[in-house]
Amino acid sequence: MQPVIETHNLTKRFGTFTAVDKVSFRANPGEVLGYLGPNGAGKTTTIHMLLGMILPSAGEAQVLGYDIVKEPEAIRERVGYMSQKFALYEELTAWENLRFYAGVYGVREHAHLQNTISRVGLTGLEKTPVADLPLGWKQRLALAIAIVHRPQLLFLDEPTSGVDPTARRDFWDLIYEIVADGVTALVTTHYMDEAEYCGRVGIMSRGRLLALDAPSALKREALPGLAWDVFAEPLLPSLNALEGLPDMQRVGLAGDHLRAITGRETRKADLKRALKDVATKSVRVNRVEPTLEDVFLALADAR
Amino acid sequence: MENLIQAKNLTKTFGDTLAVKDLSLQVRAGEIYGLVGPDGAGKTTTMRLLCGALRLDSGEVQVGGCSMRENPDQAREQLGYLSQQFSLYEELTILENLRFFAEVRGISRERWYDRALEILRFVGLDEFLHRRAGHLSGGMKQKLGLATALVHRPRVLLLDEPTGGVDPITRQDFWQLLIQLVSEEAISVLVSTPYMDEAVRCTYVGFMKDGQLIAEDHPQALRQKLEGRIIEIRGKPLRSLRVIAAANERVQSVQAFGDRLHLRIQAGKSRPVIRELKKAVRGQGAEITSIEIVRPNLEDVFIALLEST
Structure with missing residues (x-):
């Protein structure tokens, strides 16, 4: 099985500060891989390198078989990204937001957009301005935008921060459904509750990946x-x-x-x-x- | 121990919306009371009623024995309040921020400096007195926010989701400070949080839904309510196991985690359900590697309460 993500000693330095320090790991098809660590641990920098948005200082990585330095465009076409501060247009409706982002990827089929809205449970709220949606529904819309171009890999940056346990459970049910269709997810979080939803969890601190295993195995062995x-x-x-x-x-x-x-x-x-x-x-x-x-x-x- | 927060039959409407309905609670000296509930349950409104920022439709609030209606100034003097969007003056230093809040609270020129140093030492910011608030990390801002709420030595502290967006090490530090405060100085803390791992650190937990308090007790006692009714299953593939478990009519809820499922079972039926599930997976291409009754956690209780009321 070809790994979805494979990194070898991936490193990023900003001046004298090492944000990501010799990180090596693999993500397998269809798994939900968590990346747990405090702010400043290097989680987002790692994602930005994997998306080809910034260049590594040393080491290498392939995403979906493409080299992050040589083929970043091929990666970005095939990957969805839900950032923590999801960039929704507050004054536009849910539908207008989705249509805008889908258009950026050249996705225009009306039926597919409707299907995406229904997958995340927003049917009936298409015409609501984003400003009027509660946080939990905004998160769902951000997820819809991240999956509208049918990515094979999904990066989710603290997807459920700030919501209550019921909203979190519902959101994770959606993620599991998407993953069941063969999509792989990499989820960064600093909430322990959220990490429990991941099949395997990497523990990141000060740029280093300290351990990577199933939550139960980490509790037992790490x-x-x-x-x-x-x-x-x-x-x-x-x-x-x-x-x-x-x-x-x-x-x-x-x-x-x-x-x-x-x-x-x-x-x-x-x-x-x-x-x-x-x-x-x-x-x-x-x-x-x-x-x-x-x-x-x-x-x-x-x- | 005396009740430092005493709320009786609080009710508040906004237009047609009943935000808080007939809510009563007490917090004793030396206790941390955790207010949990889904978004929109009325937690923030309750906090604002308790600190006198919103006017009650009906009901009565007493802080340290003073009525918020009859003696609002005296009641507020005993309160420290940290709102979700607390503001610091970003261009002022840590020390200047504290001086400002000390002045607002009427602390004299002779006394504010010693008190500021004492409280900054307590929250661990005494080495950064002259750093501007705008240059602090999220965790340090949180601690400075706590320091400003404590500068006038309140006996009651109200914290509205104080650790939103901060990382686990910072959250851990913050809670150590809170617990130390209530243990050493016997103050009362009322804290709202969406996080169950924080609720479990409270002395007492109240669950809110639709403006009402639907359950309250010690965390251990709340968990006891579901004792014996949570089953943990590990095996492969989890998705098939989930479908099989959900089909059992005595299974009330199925929750998937990364490498396991948690099921909530009808009272007294866990043993038979375990036998039935073991039998049901045979011939379905699924495999159970372990199945056992586990201790319920607060999240299990939270979900069960929301579904049953």
């Missing part, structure tokens, strides 16, 4: 330790006491309890013993499933 919920009062002295443990990797406040990541050798009794002198009430300690956030923070800290 976290170099155990995750615990610790219920102890008062919270801050308990936090300080746990920080003193030799095997403690990270401990933080999590509402009414503490979240701790320890080495693999730590036992429940070790944590309880550390709290013996500070806790005023009885202490509860539970081993828990790590979250993607635990994995992310552990990998980002380790550097």
Whole structure:
């Protein structure tokens, strides 16, 4: 199977700053690949290189078999891009926006435009000015625009940021439907909730790709330790006491309890013993499933 | 612990739209109350009613024991409010911004500087006193926004979706500050958020829908409501498994994630459904590699509440 994206040591420097540092990965046909990292981690710069919008400083990449340096036009014809600040014309209607962008790609069949509107669930809202659409519907329109020229690969930049869980679920159902037709998606996000929807997730920090695997595998293997919920009062002295443990990797406040990541050798009794002198009430300690956030923070800290 | 926020039967209409309907809530000292709900549920309107920026149609708000109707100045003195579109003066430095907000809050010339340094140290901006706000990263702006809301030592803090658009490390830092505030100074925080991973850090969570509070409890207790009813399935191909699961009439909802499905099952039916699904995939070209009952998360509860009311 030919990979949809293949990069080798892809690097981008701006002056002395390395925005993307020797990134190598493959995206396979029909997969939803997530790219998780904080602002400034190099996610958008990577996409811009893959789209042929900026040139790499070193390394190489093929997208859909085309070289990003030599054949950027061939790539852009076949790829859809939904950027975080989707450029919709607020004063135009949903239909006018879609027709405009479709025209840029030479797509003019009325039936296809209507079909695209219906695929993203905007039927009936064609004549609504974009300014009057709620955020969730604007996101759907931006998706329609990204897929109207029938791309084989879709870049989605934080597609559901700011919407509630129901709107997010509905949007992801749309993405899964598009992917089921053989399209590949690369989704960048800094939300852990969103990363959970991806088949594989790459963790990016300060230009480096630190790990890339299925969410469940990352939780199982990429976290170099155990995750615990610790219920102890008062919270801050308990936090300080746990920080003193030799095997403690990270401990933080999590509402009414503490979240701790320890080495693999730590036992429940070790944590309880550390709290013996500070806790005023009885202490509860539970081993828990790590979250993607635990994995992310552990990998980002380790550097 | 005393109730620092006490809202009774709040109602607010805009024209024909009932934005908030008969809403009551309390937040005690030392608690973080998370207000969650879909867009348009009335979270922001509730915040604005609580801080006195909008006038109530009916109902009563007390902040730190002072009535917003009878003693609005005293009630507001005890409040810090960070709105979704909070504004900083981009051309002013961090310190100048704080001086401005301190003056607005009536803090004297002798006292503002020490208080500013103290609060900037707390949010971790004390090394950047003379940097212009326009040159700060998103996370630093967020912290400066928090500092301006805290400059007059309010006992109550209202935060309207404070971490929109900021990354996980910054969000983590921000929440550490909040939890530290409530633990050390016993203030009350009311925070609205669309993110369930933030809601789970709150002491108490209230779900809003159509202007009403439809459920509230500790996050653990809310999750308990669906205990035993969420099944996780892994296998291939997920799309076929999804179709098979959705066809079972005791499956109430099917949610696809990247490498697994989450199903919500009718109360008490998880075991039989697991047996039925295992049987149903045979001969369908699909394979289940694992199927088990998992702990519900807050998002499961959120969806279930929205679908059932």
